[in-house]
Each structure stands twice: as C-alpha cells, then as structure tokens.
Amino acid sequence: MDLGIDRQALVPVVQQIISAVAQWIRMSGVSPGTRLPSVRQVALDNLLSQSSVIEAFERMVAQGLLVSKHGSGFSVAQPSTLYEGQWYEGAEREWGAFVDSPLGELKLGCGWLPDAWRESDDISYAIREVTRTDTAGLFNYSTPLGLPALREQVFKRLSRIHIAAHQDRILITAGASHAQDLLIRTLLKAGDCVVVETPGYGNLYRQLGFHGVQLLQVPRTPGGPDIPALEALLQQHRPKCLFVNSLYHNPTGSSLSRTVGERLLALAQRDNFLIIEEDVLGDLQHPSCTRLSALPHDDRVIYVASFSKTLSSALRVGYLSASAAIIAQLASLKTLTGFGTSRFAESVVATLLANGTYRKWVQRLRKRLNTQMTATLQVLEDEEWEVFAAPAGGMFLWARPRAGDPSRLQACARRLGVLLSSGALFSPTSEPSEWLRINVAYADDQRALALFRAMGPARSTSTILKTTGV
Template sequence: MNALPLTIDGETGVPLTEQIVSQIEAMIRSRRVLAGAKLPSIRQLAAEQRISRFPVIEAYDRLASRGLIQPKHGSGFFVANRVDDRDGESGNCDPRLAEEESNQVLQQFNYPGETLKLSSGFIPESWRDVDGLTQAIRQASRSDVSSVIDYAIPHGDATLRQQITLRLNALGIAADLPNVMITNGASQALDLIVRTMLKPGDTVFVEDPGYYNLFGLLKLQGVRLVGVPRLASGPDIDVAEALLKQHKPKLFFVNTVFQNPTATNIAPQVAFKLLQLATLHGFSIVEDDIYADFQSVPTQRLASLDQLDRVIYVGGLSKTLSSSLRIGYLAANRQLVKDLVDVKVLTSLGGTRFAESVAASLLERGTYRKYLERLRKRVRDSLSSAVQLLEGYGWQVFDEPSGGSLVWARVPGIDDSAVLVDEAAKFGVTLAPGSYYRPNGEACAWVRINSAYAGDRRAARFFEHMAEKRDAA
C-alpha cells in the first residue's frame, strides 16, 4: 500500500512503538484503513519515518496480538478481516458483528499504562477508596468465612438488597426486598432484561448517542434498534412520538442522570411525557441510572414517577466503588424480578457472595457514604476545570454538565471525530470516535472526554495542537 500518514515525533516523550501502534490502531478502528489492506513492510515504514526497524517490529507484533493485523508468510502484514459495515436494522446476530461491537469495549483494557485513555468511562484508581475497600475485605474474610467459598443466593445478599432498597427509597422509589435483585454489574442486569423480555426481530428504542455496550448486546440477540436523538433535556419526545407511528418497541432504554455520553439529565416534563407514551403505546422503559451516586442532590427519576409499573430501574456501584467487585442491581415489579432471577439461575447460578458481602459492609457501616462525599467534590472540581479548559481551546461542549466525570464535546469545523482520533494518537492519547456511541455507527462530530484525565500533559498537548490547526486554517 501507499505510505501510511503517520506523524512520529521523538521529542514528545511517547515511545516510538506506542506512537506507531496508537496511530495505526486509530486508522483501523475508524476505518481509514480497511480490512484486507496491506501495510508497508517493516523496512519501508522504518525508512519512511527515518527510524530504526526495531520499534516498527514491536509495533506490528502488538497490533497482531490485538487481532488488528495479520502477518502472512512471504507476503507481509495485512489489516485483519473485520466487519466494516453495521446492519442495525436487520436484527442480524452474526458472530462477526459481536466481535466488532466488543472491540469497542476492549479498547478500554488494552495496554492501560501506555496511552492516555481520554475517553475512558473509569475514574482514576487514586480517586477510589482503596483503604476502605481493603478494610471491608479483611472484615468479610474474618466474619463471614462462608462468603469466600459459597455461592451467593440468586436474589443476592439480603443485607445488600436491604441497603439498596434504602437508597431507592431516598430517590422516591417505593421498593421492598422482593422488588430488588443483585447482578454481576449493571451489564448483567441489562443482559438479563434483554434475554427475558426480548426475542430476535423485536424492536427497541435507544438513545442516540447512547451506551455502545448496550447496542452490541441488543444486536447480538438479533434485536432491532431505533435511535431517538438525545437532547440536553432528555430523549427528543417529538421524534419519539413520530417514530411510534412507524414502530412498536417492546422497550425504551434511557439514561436519566449524567447520560452516557452527553452527561445530561432528563427534565421533569420530558419524563412525564415519556411515561405517557409508554402507557399509550404499551412499551416498558429500562431506566439505566448507573451514574446516580455522582449526584449530590437527587433529581426526578422515571421509576419514582411510575413506581416500577412500566419502569425497570438499573443501578450499580462499579462506576464509583469498585469495577472489580462487579456489583449491580435492578428494581422492578415482583413478578418480573422472579422471572429475571430464574434466567439468572440458568445462566450464572448466582452472583459472587464475597463481593456482595464486602459491598454490604461498606454501605451498612457508612463507609461508602463518606467516600461519596469526597468523590463528588473531586469530580465537581475536575469537571469544572475540564469544561473551562476545553472551551478555552475553542471546543464546543454539548451542554455544560452538572455532575459526573464525562463531557461530550466537539471541535467546530470537524464533522467526523475520526479525525480527532487520528490527531490524538500522535500525542499518546486514545479517543473513541463518536460513531461508537451511535446505534448504527453513523459518523459523528462529538467525542466523550473523561474530565479526570483532561488535565494530563498529553491531553493538553493534543488540545493545543487542535487549536493551532484551527487557527492555521
């Protein structure tokens, strides 16, 4: 193939190997380089960039280990066969589609120490209450030895469920123990809902932009996705109403607070109208409230208005407490919870009793509440600084977020954020293109920025670079 448009700079402090890997990976993932394309030979690329062959050899090896390129003996290196087009309207559950969708999630875990994951959905380890966690782990190991070796009951630890009901009650959701089940993260809660309530060919409404892992899960099950634009006030009700004349969705998946990725909250009038539409057209709403604990003063939830009639409420502790413990939960009417527990038993038997015991201890002793007070302040400070920084460099913020760690932003004049992905890679920064957050992978000008990482020097160099390019244009 022709020369790759790489920009390798030995003065950035980013290893040459990582610069090559991140830039080629960004080109492949954004489809600037398509499946089957032949890459320059090691000798050719080294000569073009005027560098040693060794970083090129190591870069190609890493790309091959990630499944992005394939070496062919005697022929060279080729971009691995991948699904280049998405068929979100077909209900196709081709396993190749599952691979394509899962790759978007796997990017968060590849070589986490080598590039700045500016689009990451995780808060830094240093922000977590590691001391509180380790203390609770030691306590659970001593006081509840059975939790180290036994299965959790399918509904989940009773003490933890009781703590969850108290948290739901504080949001105005009148839930009792039979309304609540513990899941292996919020992802399992969504998976159980999809398995139980949907079949291949069913239609659901999702937010556009929205949660890409949910999109992949739905496509894997052969479910048809219809995107409803997400506005600053929530789903576009006028568009939803128009789409309901053409489609009969079984479910509508909605983020209420600090929506991923726009960081916006549903306005009360939108929530009321959405519930009216659900009653009129006979669909249920899955309220994904995974960012609830970042909010200091609770706002209106759909489940509090509906009281678990047509709303299924999903939450979790992974975003704040620990991603490793994998504690999620859902609240719904009693019969549905019973049905979901039956599916959980068949697919995973139960949860992790030890993790549930640790989480219950942290909530019951007040350790988690005190930690949240500290975390919220840190997140607020970080978010304010990030928004100010981005706007100072000429970026447009979708809607100034009131909490959480995410910012949905764009550079005016750039219509496809795949351009930003390529530019960021030159500075050792990994961005996810905005197309990942759209139901059918449409091009998108916006990208998700995690405010916790926006102050990193690599991010600052990238922001400054984009400002210089804009000014030069």
C-alpha cells in the same frame, strides 16, 4: 536521554522510567532496531541507579517494547499492532480495551475512574472484615435474589432517592450489563423492536443486536430523549421497551428534565411499553436530578444501577428493581445461567454501605469530579470546542473541535499519546461522527490539555508540542 524523573511523585521510579522511554519511542518516531543509550549512560544522565534502569528496560523487553541482545544492549522492538486504531470501553479487538497499553497512552474516552483516584484501603478493610466475620461468603453461593444484607442496603439507598421498592423486588446482578442482559433475554425475543437513545451506550446496542432485537433510534437532547421524534416512532411501531439513561447520560453527560420524564411516562402508559432506566452514575447525583423511577409509574419503569463505576469494576456488583412478576422471572434465569452472583463480592459491598464508607467516598468523588468538570468545560470554552451540554455532574462530556478535521484530530492524538473513543462507537449504526466522549477525570493530564489546545483556533500541533514539552 533526559527522563524527567520526579522523586517526589507517588509513581515508582522504575515505572517513571518505563513511561518516559515509551513516550520517547512514540514521540521520536525512531525505527525498529534503534539502539538506546547504554544503561550506564541513562543512569548517569538521570542520577539513577543502574539496577533501576536495568529493571525498567527488562520489563519493557517483557512488554515487547524493547529487545535485548547479549553484548549489544537494548534496542527498539518492532511495533505491536495490538493497540492500533481507536480504543473504547468494551472493544473486542484483541481485548485491548481491558489491559494496560505498554506505551502508556492516555485513555481520554474511557468509562471508569483513574487508578490514582481509587481508595483501596477502604476496600481492603472491607475484604478483611468479610473474611473474618462471614466465612460462608468465601465458599457458598449467594441467594437467587442476592445477599439479604446487600438488598437491605440497596433498599435504604432507593428510599433515600424516593424510589418506592421492597427488598423482594430487588435483584442483585454482576453489574449493570448483566442486569441488561437478563432483562433482554426475559422480556424480548428476536424480531421485537425497542427504542434506544442515540448517541448512547454501544455495549447495549450490541447486546440487543445479538438477540435479534430491532433498534429504533431516538435522538438524545440535553433534556433527554427527543419527544417529537419518539412520538413519530410510536405512530409507526409498537416497541416493547424504551432504554433510557436519565442521569449523567453516557456519553453526553446530560440529564433528564422533569418535563421530558413526565411525558415519557405518559407515552409508556398510552402505548403500553416498559422503560428500562439505567442509573449507573446516580450516586453522584445533583439535587435537581429527575429519575423516572422516582415518579409515579405503575410498574412501567425498571431501575438498573451498579457500583462498578463509583466503587470497583473488579467487584462486579449491580442491581435492579422491578415488579414482583418480572423479578421472579429474572431470578429464575439468573440461577439457571450462572447459579447466582458472587456472595463474597456482595458481602464486601454490603459492608462498605453499612459502615458509611461508601457514602463518604462518593461525597469526596462527587466533589472531585465536579471540580474537574468545571475546569474541563472552561478549557474547552477557551479553545472554542463545541460542547453538547454542560453536565451538572458525573464524569462524561460530549464535545468536538469547532474546526473539525477528523484526520488532523486523530494524527494529533496519536502523536500526543491520547487514545480517543470516537462518536461512531456510540451510534446504533456505527455512523461516523466528529463528537468525542471525554472522561473529565483524565482531562487534566498534560496530553489531554495539549490536544484541546492543538485543536483550538489557529493553532498548529507542532507549536503546541513545543510549548507543552509533550
């Protein structure tokens, strides 16, 4: 059993053994009960210590991939059903989306950065600084609006992107989803109707549906919501709100054009509805980006952003900016339902913003993502995939093979160890779709490249697997 161990890699040898054996189980199609080569043989074949192999195998037993019997060595366990089916961000099934798959599949459609891209030293330094200088942050609640030091930094950030705000009109939340939930519960009631983009963020659809809100769908175009379709909806309905993702739209990666943005604001004024603008990837901005919140809007736009995508999902820090009246209602609900947000997490983020670390990190991240976006677009063009839009930045692409055969695509992805987030997950009605969300931060993995090639013109999956060595 050749495990292909790379001793120059940053990944520990034990983890490399686990990943290689898991891939062998997946690719070989071996039956449960199949015995693995002995620990001694695996160690000899790969120039490894027996202790490393034993540790790896024991971890796989704990993960349910292998079983161990005294005197019989290690064998393949019964397959788990935990990770069957499509993976996607926020999937409820067994909470599988929020844990690592023991088979080490590539989450090509996930909504966050790879761990290998994170820069933990900066966060560790900020944590140490907070524990040294802000002891109260370890024990006390934050204020209803959020930590003043963080709101000051957010105010400066909004000023730099030409969004007029005041610190008393900024509310800190536990991420963008928390902000959306507060807005839904404050502004809407069961039976109200709102306009949502399709495709769009599936978790928002579920939040609205949970509260009995009626969803009116408007197609997303490469320049933003389809204006003629929206105008047709407005002739028949009186929506309370429009939810829009202006920059680096999830899942298409497209961004709002100024012409569309100005028309949206005119319609909101004419038909008296609010616009909730989500901007969770806005810190990866391109100079040509258009934000509704940066245009004159007479308090008709509520701005929602987060540090979860760019900095850390674990810290769970987001924020929103709205009129003083709405902020007061939201702060009351936030206090009533959770006694505020984490002062400690807010202090860590405020420290990273104040010392310039976050700004430098985002600059590096933007450059890295842009490089990967260009490379992925080129690969998809070479393999004749259809791409919805060529994003100016961000991390998402919306694409499909031109020779679309969903069953073949799924079979190929399973064999290669790639987990997909299908287009149906980004539809308000879960309508099946051949479109896929692709996170470009994962698209340079050999398994992703093999999938793109396998679904290209006149290619067979078996040929791709042989030539790539996957």
